[in-house]
Amino acid sequence: MQADIFCRVVDNYGDVGVCWRLARQLARDRGWDVRLWVDDLESFAHIQPGLAPTAPRQRLAGVDVLHWTDAPDPALCARDVVIEAFACDPPATFIASMRRTHPVWINLEYLSAESWVESCHGLPSQRPDGLVKHFFFPGFTAATGGLLREPGLSAERDALQASAPLQDSFLRAVGVPEDALALRQAGARTVSLFCYPSAPAAELAQALAADPRPTVLLVPQGVAPALESACGAPGAPRVVRLPFIAQPDYDRLLWCADLNFVRGEDSFVRAAWAARPLVWQIYPQEENVHLEKLDAWLARYPAPEPAHALIRAWNQPQPGRTAAACADALAPAAWQAWLDAARQWDACQSALPGLAENLAVFCTELAKKR
Structure with missing residues (x-):
């Protein structure tokens, strides 16, 4: 053809x-x-x-x-x-x-x-x-x-996620510095952030700073430009700015993260294939039509209610709402349920x-x- x-x-x-x-x-x-x-x-x-x-x-x-x-x-x-x-x-x-x-x-x-x-x-x-x-x-x-899913994608993902040395080698190659890699190796949570300007990124930084587990926050150049100024408090995430990378490498970046904040359609689907918790910022439309589409997806996405609340807060920012929702979603029981749901969602869609x-x-x- x-x-x-x-x-x-x-x-x-x-x-x-x-x-x-x-x-x-x-x-x-x-x-x-x-x-x-x-x-x-x-x-x-x-x-x-x-x-x-x-x-x-x-x-x-x-x-x-x-x-x-x-x-x-x-x-x-x-x-x-x-x-x-x-x-x-x-x-x-x-x-x-x-x-x-x-x-x-x-x-x-x-x-x-x-x-x-x-x-x-x-x-x-x-x-x-x-x-x-x-x-x-x-x-x-x-x-x-x-x-959209390429043949062999799940097997390639599983191989990378099963190998900490392979992840470190990849992250080093795309520009993650050694001090951030050391934090990951010591147990820090890795979060990737790709969002529209309306996202409450400062509140996300606040919630991650308050979380007992340290965070390495991977962010493309030019996205959430005020993020560094919100990350000056003790315990704040270690922000790593990365250049935009080719699509196969972006897939691998999502696979290396524990939690992915994504926007639009393409990165949303790729985050789903990572089989890890994701927060989707849907493309904004007039008269909040996009929120109806978001609710339709949440009705299918089997994550626990704290995760749903965080996703809604991320798309409808109100002072204090995102920070509180993030803290609830990262609490141990909710986080484990979210991990299980992400793997369930991947298995369902992969079939x-x-x-x-x-x-x-x-x-x-x-x-x-x-």
């Missing part, structure tokens, strides 16, 4: 993160010929070393990466499959070529745990020009498109087919009917 994936970068890294993982999987694991169109190569370059932000076309990891501009090359026409990520609408000239070939056209939707997704997954939408677009919903049940596999089968079946 020959496929084009279109991606407009809205959430800096999440949109292109999802599309890049999908493109690589379809190319590597399914043998597809994939072209990935991205409008913001600067953001893309932060998570993919070797990508040239000014190149109109380049090949990486078996995928053709094209800079999606206002005037795309008219010679690049539609082929077997067109995937528009998150309703981004391919350019008009490209759609014109689609009218000639009638490819399988997929609108890859945002991830949601809401129940209505199951009834809408896979539905066609007939356009006046004769083209048909099908809606493909990632999700958490067998009646949805599933989650389902992955998104790339489901999408490839769906497109292949549609192509046979053309």
Whole structure:
């Protein structure tokens, strides 16, 4: 199959993160010929070393990466499959070529745990020009498109999590200094933090400082920039700033952490595959629509109530609320229940087919009917 994936970068890294993982999987694991169109190569370059932000076309990891501009090359026409990520609408000239070939056209939707997704997954939408677009919903049940997961991911994760020396070697390689590694070796909790500016990061630092167990806090450059000023008290977390790293290394970073604070869609799914406790900051939407989506996921996530309370507080900051909720969630009984729930959630989701596999089968079946 020959496929084009279109991606407009809205959430800096999440949109292109999802599309890049999908493109690589379809190319590597399914043998597809994939072209990935991205409008913001600067953001893309932060998570993919070797990508040239000014190149109109380049090949990486078996995928053709094209800079999606206002005037795309008219010679690049539609082929077997067109995937528009998150309703981004391919350019008009490209759609014109689609009218000639009638490819399988997929609108890859945002991830949601809401129940209505199951009834809408896979539905066609007939356009006046004769083209048909099908809606493909990632999700958490067998009646949805599933989650992005590479073959062998769980085995690779388990091997790293079972070896403290391998973890130390990896963390050292991505920039964690020796004093922070020594704290980990002495029993400090490792927490990774990737959040939006609205997150109550100062309250998180306050709660971690009050916890009897010391903390090493791994944070990307530029995220929660005021965090260091909130970490000057005795017992405060040891903050380690790290550069943005390639996606496979980000997976490993999540695997090394005991607790992961993540944002958006891509890092949320990757934290789930870490089989460790996670706190999700969902992408904010007008009229708090995102909170309904958050509640839909929490209704499925088997963590104990203190963990749910912390996740809600993280998404609806109020003075003092996050610090208190964090203290409750890290209390020994609640923490152990959260650890068990994270492994249960991973096992449940791992038993389902992955998104790339489901999408490839769906497109292949549609192509046979053309």
